[in-house]
Amino acid sequence: MMSVHGMYDKANSILDIRGATADKMQVLSRIEGLRAEIDQLQETDPAKRAFRDLFIGSSDSGARFALRDHVIEEIGRISDDEVIRYLRYRYAYEVFPADKVVRKYPPLVQIEPSSICNYRCVFCYQADSRLSDKRHGHMGVMPIELFREIIDEIEGEVEAISLASRGEPTVNKQLPEMLAYVSGKFLATKVNTNAYLLDQKMARAILDADIQTLVFSADAATEPLYSKLRVNGNLERVMQNIERFNDIKEREYPHSRLITRVSGVRFSDEQSLDEMEEHWKNFVDQVTFVDYNPWGNVYEAEKKGIDEPCSDLWRRLFVWWDGRVAPCDVDYLTTLSEEKFPSSSISEIWNGEMYQSLRERHMNGERQQLEPCSRCVVV
Numbered sequence: 001m002m003s004v005h006g007m008y009d010k011a012n013s014i015l016d017i018r019g020a021t022a023d024k025m026q027v028l029s030r031i032e033g034l035r036a037e038i039d040q041l042q043e044t045d046p047a048k049r050a051f052r053d054l055f056i057g058s059s060d061s062g063a064r065f066a067l068r069d070h071v072i073e074e075i076g077r078i079s080d081d082e083v084i085r086y087l088r089y090r091y092a093y094e095v096f097p098a099d100k101v102v103r104k105y106p107p108l109v110q111i112e113p114s115s116i117c118n119y120r121c122v123f124c125y126q127a128d129s130r131l132s133d134k135r136h137g138h139m140g141v142m143p144i145e146l147f148r149e150i151i152d153e154i155e156g157e158v159e160a161i162s163l164a165s166r167g168e169p170t171v172n173k174q175l176p177e178m179l180a181y182v183s184g185k186f187l188a189t190k191v192n193t194n195a196y197l198l199d200q201k202m203a204r205a206i207l208d209a210d211i212q213t214l215v216f217s218a219d220a221a222t223e224p225l226y227s228k229l230r231v232n233g234n235l236e237r238v239m240q241n242i243e244r245f246n247d248i249k250e251r252e253y254p255h256s257r258l259i260t261r262v263s264g265v266r267f268s269d270e271q272s273l274d275e276m277e278e279h280w281k282n283f284v285d286q287v288t289f290v291d292y293n294p295w296g297n298v299y300e301a302e303k304k305g306i307d308e309p310c311s312d313l314w315r316r317l318f319v320w321w322d323g324r325v326a327p328c329d330v331d332y333l334t335t336l337s338e339e340k341f342p343s344s345s346i347s348e349i350w351n352g353e354m355y356q357s358l359r360e361r362h363m364n365g366e367r368q369q370l371e372p373c374s375r376c377v378v379v
């Protein structure tokens with residue numbers, strides 16, 4: 001394997017997290033309290049493996065499951081009878097990509113309510129007109145009927161969904177109906193938004209749905225840096241929207257279990273997590289920086305010479321607004337896949353020719369022959 005720098009380690013893409021508050025010992029003791037129930041599970045059950053890694057240790061080599069800060073926080077907010085399901089999901093999400101295990105469904109399904117974005121962030125592929133120019137056919141919003149079909153297939157099979165991908169989800173006016181439809185069906189539903197369009201209706205829809213995590217994408221605490229990175233953005237408006245959201249949450253949803261997080265992309269030396277924390281800590285539960293993955297224009301980027309397989313091929317599946325299915329959003333023009341839902345089911349695609357061939361070629365050291373994988377830094 002070549003020695004390379006600048007890889008994007010998807011499993012550790014959160015560089016730093018501030019403000020996670022749940023008590024790790026308490027969470028561990030809750031999990032340990034489930035020992036009798038977990039003992040009844042099959043040895044191959046991911047929840048049993050997670051338990052073994054946490055409390056017993058193992059002679060197995062390879063990736064081990066541990067509780068990360070944001071995972072502790074998530075377990076801290078679910079009920080005891082949901083913990084085994086959660087461990088099953090989280091072990092699959094973290095360890096299957098390292099162990100190259102594929103089950104019937106991906107650990108995470110990422111659904112794109114909208115590929116359209118109202119921002120043009122400097123580090124984002126929305127700046128590529130081959131994507132964002134409407135004439136090329138990549139722009140649109142997902143119809144609610146298609147969304148329901150996806151959810152109907154994966155409910156009970158998948159525990160984690162993200163409503164976000166290439167575009168801004170709140171651009172889709174049917175997002176409130178989508179949120180209502182997923183309510184109570186998953187243990188880790190996350191919505192990412194730049195909060196520019198976060199009006200009262202959207203805020204109540206998010207809180208009514210009782211989802212687990214709402215991520216506000218923001219990379220700076222002050223202007224002009226915010227707008228320099230988030231082109232077309234307006235920090236003042238975003239702050240007003242988040243304050244109104246918090247106000248509604250406190251007054252109308254005092255028992256909400258929602259975790260709010262500001263997540264910034266670590267892109268420039270001008271950014272400071274300390275400043276971010278200082279500014280945002282009064283408005284959200286957590287403040288994080290994620291590693292910068294050079295998303296913009298992968299197709300013309302130089303070849304990276306990375307031979308390591310891409311872990312995302314074992315971790316998640318993306319459904320675009322029009323039903324097209326992609327293995328990742330680095331390939332934002334969808335050149336790796338011709339799959340479409342519902343012509344094929346999510347499970348068929350995850351276990352089908354496109355995914356299996358990509359996995360095999362990555363495992364066989366052929367990543368350099370695949371585009372845009374040869375120019376991508378995700379491992």
Ligand code: SF4
Pocket residue numbers: 310311312313327328329330331372373374376377378
């Ligand atoms: S372009 Fe290839 S290597 Fe990069 S994230 Fe997508 S599948 Fe993985």
